[in-house]
Amino acid sequence: MTFRRRIVLLSAAAVALALAFAATITYIVVRQDLRAGIDDGLRRTDPQITTVFQEQDGDPQPGLGATKVTRVAVPDGTFGGATGVAQATLESGQTILPAGPGAAALPVDNAVRAVASGTHPPFLRDVTVNGTHLRVFTRQGPSGQALQIARPLTEADATLSRLRGELALVMLFGIALAAGLGVVVSRMATRPLARLTATAEQVTATGDLRHRIPTPPDPPDDEPTRLAASFNAMLAALEASRDAQRQLVADASHELRTPLTAIRANIELLGHAPDLPPAEREAMLASAREQLEDLTVLVGDLVDLARPDLVGAREGCDDPPEELRLDQLVEAAVERARRHAPDTTFSVAAEPTIVRGTRARLSRAVGNLLDNAVKWSPPGGAVEVEVHEGSVTVRDHGPGIAEPDLPHVFDRFYRAPSARGLPGSGLGLAIVKHVADAHGGTVAAERPAGGGTLMRLELPERDAY
Ligand SMILES: Nc1ncnc2c1ncn2[C@@H]1O[C@H](COP(=O)(O)OP(=O)(O)OP(=O)(O)O)[C@@H](O)[C@H]1O
Ligand SMILES: [Mg+2]
Structure with a gap:
């Protein structure tokens, strides 16, 4: 019915x-x-x-x-x-x-x-x-x-029998009138529902999330209006999220094309010139291997960015959030960075502090900050790392980030013009921001007095240690 x-x-x-x-x-x-x-x-x-x-x-x-x-x-x-x-x-x-x-x-x-x-x-x-x-x-x-x-x-x-007949007539007439009015009222009451249904069906049929339920210019504050407004808001949110996904896919495929082209060129060259000197051959293979590694990292980054639940808030997922010692996590990350960049001098001042989060994600974020510091440090440069009450700062003495680039460095694939000669895809800081957001924290880039760059990652502290 x-x-x-x-x-x-x-x-x-x-x-x-x-x-x-x-x-x-x-x-x-x-x-x-x-x-x-x-x-x-x-x-x-x-x-x-x-x-x-x-x-x-x-x-x-x-x-x-x-x-x-x-x-x-x-x-x-x-x-x-x-x-x-x-x-x-x-x-x-x-x-x-x-x-x-x-x-x-x-x-x-x-x-x-x-x-x-x-x-x-x-x-x-x-x-x-x-x-x-x-x-x-x-x-x-x-x-x-x-x-x-x-x-x-x-x-x-x-008289009574006449009255019975009259009352029965009045009842019949009244019921018919009520049913007639009911038809009118129900039509009025279900009109907003019909509009909602029509829009929902249109969206389902066309897959086009741009549809909205038409609302009058000065809508009354009633239930149907609120329903239409929340339905429209839901459509807008879906549309935004789908656009973001599309953008990510578009950006990603654009970024993947460059290393893929380079690898293809290397392989084709190796195939066309079978009698290359072994040293040259080895160099080309090494370069292809390196590019493949970059590509793997890039794909990993993209997968990270595409995942909405970075913190893994759901129980029983592979990497559940936990209470962890941020200072120890940063020290381990610096240790790894030291091995990769023996030329750079790291100094760490870490106070014990506990945050709630996902170990692998936070390690990755801190690793990306250290990675940038190393990349932009002059040879033999110093990198100072501090951990204090849920915040991590990484400071280098490189060229620093130009004022106009500051608002953009956390965008996906954004690389300052001066950085375009160096390896990288511009996803590192986007991942840091993604991780910070997912943990309820913030990340900011600063230009400290004395030059260089200071990156500040702040997470909500669980407890003073
Ligand atoms: N410590 C730094 N000193 C100077 N510029 C920096 C520093 N960190 C980041 N930047 C600037 O911000 C840009 C974005 O950094 P991000 O880490 O996202 O990308 P990337 O390091 O270029 O590439 P990836 O991290 O993906 O390998 C960099 O290209 C660079 O221009
Ligand atoms: Mg980087």
Whole structure:
């Protein structure tokens, strides 16, 4: 069942319930009122019991052959209004039947007789005599008779039956109206959903993340607007992330092309000139090997940069984050740098400090900083490394980074114009920044007094050691 149909059904059902409740109450109240009026009338009616002598032919003059007849009669109502009929059951057990056209005997049972003897209080009840629905009031007469006063309920029943029909009509009309309004309301309520669905389907069908849900210039602050806004924000975030990925792939393939071309040239040269002098051959192979190594490093860097979860926050992944001694990690990295660059003089001043992070990633970041320091140090230059409360600084005495290059050195593949003659791809500092960000830290390049470069990597310190 669709959402809209559900809204329509629910609103119709709610209205039906409310109407049924109102109709029932109305019916009960009207019925009560009608019958209370009749009951009051019956209670007020005072039938007269008279005894007359009646001639056989109906002449009421007493004479020979006249018989004594007891009659019970109800006084006429004002303007001949309906007053009902009466029946009396005398002490002798004789029942005086009501007079009048169509009148028939009212049922007499023990309760009626008990009223006559005064052992039962007066009571009202419904009876049906000869197919006529009657209301009968039974009370004690002035000299110990049971008086039954009856009035037909025909008119009241007809009124009530008409009322039932009318109420049913009102209910039907109300439900139809509610369903109609429900259709309109559901259409209005689901319009934003329809827009959302259409956009989502469009995105799915075309794979084009540039689609947005159209929003009015001055949107109200309601749920559909917020939903549309967050959907649009999600699309924008997805689009940005996909653009970043595309850019990375484009940059990467561009960067991979250079070493690949060089290696291909070397191999082709080796293939075309089979009788090269062994020394030259060896040199070319060594160069190709070196380029392959560079390429491997570059591919590793790219893989690192493409991974969003550098810190490995997920439990159970290969390289989970841990509390580690940053000072020891830096000392080990300097040790490795010393082996690679025996000419450079490293001095380390490290205070014990603990950070939370991934050992391999942090080693790599520090290694990249040291690598740059070595690369740009003059031969035999000095590199000073300090570790203090979660921060690592690496300072060299090279040419330094020119002021206009400072904002760009952490960009992927960015290399200052002066650096373009040196080996490297420009990913080193981008990786440092990526690692710093992933650990909730920062990295900055500074131009210290006295020349050279000072790189500052700051990580949130877990605990003073
Ligand atoms: N210590 C430094 N002294 C002078 N310039 C630096 C220093 N460190 C970085 N730079 C400048 O910042 C640029 C980016 O550095 P990054 O480490 O990202 O790239 P790279 O060292 O050129 O290549 P890679 O690290 O990928 O081998 C460098 O090309 C260089 O211009
Ligand atoms: Mg570098």
